[in-house]
Amino acid sequence: MSPDPIRIAIAGTGNIAGIHATTLAGFGPRSAGSAGAESAGNPASGGNPESAASAVIVAACDVDGQRLATFCDEHQIPAAYHDIGTLLRQSRPDLVHVCTPPWLHHEHALACLRAGASVLVEKPPTISLKEFDELTAAESGVAESGTAESGGTHFATVFQHRFGTGQRRLKALAAEQDGPLGRPLLAICHTTWFRDQAYFDVEWRGRWDTEGGGPTMGHGIHQMDMLLDVLGDWTEVSATARRQARRTRTEDVSLAHVTFANGAVASIVNSVLSPREESYLRFDFENATVEVTHLYGYGDHDWRVTPVPGHEHEVLTTWKHAGSGVPSGHAAQFREVLSSLRDGRRPPVAPADSRRTLALATAIYASAFTRRPVTPAGIGPGTQFYGQMNGGSFGW
Numbered sequence: 001m002s003p004d005p006i007r008i009a010i011a012g013t014g015n016i017a018g019i020h021a022t023t024l025a026g027f028g029p030r031s032a033g034s035a036g037a038e039s040a041g042n043p044a045s046g047g048n049p050e051s052a053a054s055a056v057i058v059a060a061c062d063v064d065g066q067r068l069a070t071f072c073d074e075h076q077i078p079a080a081y082h083d084i085g086t087l088l089r090q091s092r093p094d095l096v097h098v099c100t101p102p103w104l105h106h107e108h109a110l111a112c113l114r115a116g117a118s119v120l121v122e123k124p125p126t127i128s129l130k131e132f133d134e135l136t137a138a139e140s141g142v143a144e145s146g147t148a149e150s151g152g153t154h155f156a157t158v159f160q161h162r163f164g165t166g167q168r169r170l171k172a173l174a175a176e177q178d179g180p181l182g183r184p185l186l187a188i189c190h191t192t193w194f195r196d197q198a199y200f201d202v203e204w205r206g207r208w209d210t211e212g213g214g215p216t217m218g219h220g221i222h223q224m225d226m227l228l229d230v231l232g233d234w235t236e237v238s239a240t241a242r243r244q245a246r247r248t249r250t251e252d253v254s255l256a257h258v259t260f261a262n263g264a265v266a267s268i269v270n271s272v273l274s275p276r277e278e279s280y281l282r283f284d285f286e287n288a289t290v291e292v293t294h295l296y297g298y299g300d301h302d303w304r305v306t307p308v309p310g311h312e313h314e315v316l317t318t319w320k321h322a323g324s325g326v327p328s329g330h331a332a333q334f335r336e337v338l339s340s341l342r343d344g345r346r347p348p349v350a351p352a353d354s355r356r357t358l359a360l361a362t363a364i365y366a367s368a369f370t371r372r373p374v375t376p377a378g379i380g381p382g383t384q385f386y387g388q389m390n391g392g393s394f395g396w
């Protein structure tokens with residue numbers, strides 16, 4: 001169990017850290033009980049606001065002193081540090097939000113776990129499965145040795161699109177044995193976004209050693225995570241990756257065919273070259289098609305359910321009663337993370353779930369570069385793509 005309010009630190013004060021800080025302000029101790037304000041303006045709402053845990057940001061760190069100072073000033077953060085080690089020693093937070101570039105996630109999350117702080121890492125959780133497994137091992141090691149002061153030190157990943165009610169009701173209905181949707185048969189998962197060349201001027205983007213990949217790891221990973229959240233374990237991947245237009249070291253487009261343990265098959269496209277941008281997921285079940293079309297976040301109205309004739313009543317009635325009101329986004333996930341920590345439960349997204357998504361990204365690269373189908377065993381410890389997403393030598 002963590003104290004309430006939960007004391008949070010933010011590592012890295014760039015773009016996404018601003019969303020973290022602004023969102024966390026909605027969970028501040030003073031607003032924790034203000035149901036009216038929450039349900040009106042805070043997308044974390046949708047349940048009973050009184051149950052929300054509260055949080056306070058106690059510290060932040062960044063190697064860029066100017067950015068750090070502006071950030072702490074804007075979000076009224078009392079302690080600023082230039083390195084995470086000093087932050088951890090002096091501020092002793094309960095939870096650290098790691099918002100640094102992907103190549104630093106492993107180092108920073110490890111430092112947090114060893115210091116006895118839980119850690120919520122931005123996507124992608126790490127830039128290789130090897131790094132990921134080291135974090136999982138460190139998390140269990142800390143728990144076993146009892147180093148964690150709170151009695152449970154956790155490692156979780158930000159995959160905020162799992163937490164809107166649309167995704168949650170689809171997941172619940174899909175998991176029902178003999179449920180109204182029937183068996184999942186086919187899925188489509190498209191992340192067709194647009195990033196111009198200037199986007200890649202940021203030093204860590206578009207490189208295997210700092211970002212771990214292109215749109216497969218950095219952009220499509222959101223939709224692929226939603227896909228796996230519903231369909232579960234994948235068993236085989238065949239993929240193509242290409243660098244069509246951007247001057248990067250990584251792909252700027254990838255395509256994959258995936259087979260799932262439950263028998264479903266899916267087609268995936270990840271792109272940063274697509275002028276009409278869209279995030280699109282489509283699930284064809286025996287009794288209905290369920291689709292969501294959005295860009296960087298969805299609400300209930302972005303979902304569409306088309307039943308097979310004869311199944312309308314059963315499918316639509318169940319869908320309608322499966323909950324509504326929470327859009328996807330950081331607020332929806334933070335709400336769950338904070339209440340889990342407060343109540344002594346593992347915060348989402350748990351390592352077993354985020355590893356499955358990272359493994360799919362790894363398999364897409366492994367298949368694309370070796371030009372053969374890849375199974376989970378083909379990217380395990382000791383294999384070429386386990387330690388580096390490009391297998392150490394592929395790319396552009």
Ligand SMILES: NC(=O)c1ccc[n+]([C@@H]2O[C@H](COP(=O)([O-])OP(=O)(O)OC[C@H]3O[C@@H](n4cnc5c(N)ncnc54)[C@H](O)[C@@H]3O)[C@@H](O)[C@H]2O)c1
Pocket residue numbers: 011012013014015016017061062063064067082083084099100101102104122123124158160202218
């Ligand atoms: N969940 C989402 O929807 C979403 C959206 C955008 C970005 N992200 C992820 O968030 C992470 C950060 O992305 P960003 O766009 O905010 O990057 P950014 O470059 O804007 O910010 C990163 C910050 O980390 C700082 N930093 C670098 N090295 C550091 C170190 N050793 N110690 C402390 N700070 C250090 C940089 O100075 C910078 O301020 C990435 O993993 C990215 O994929 C997630």
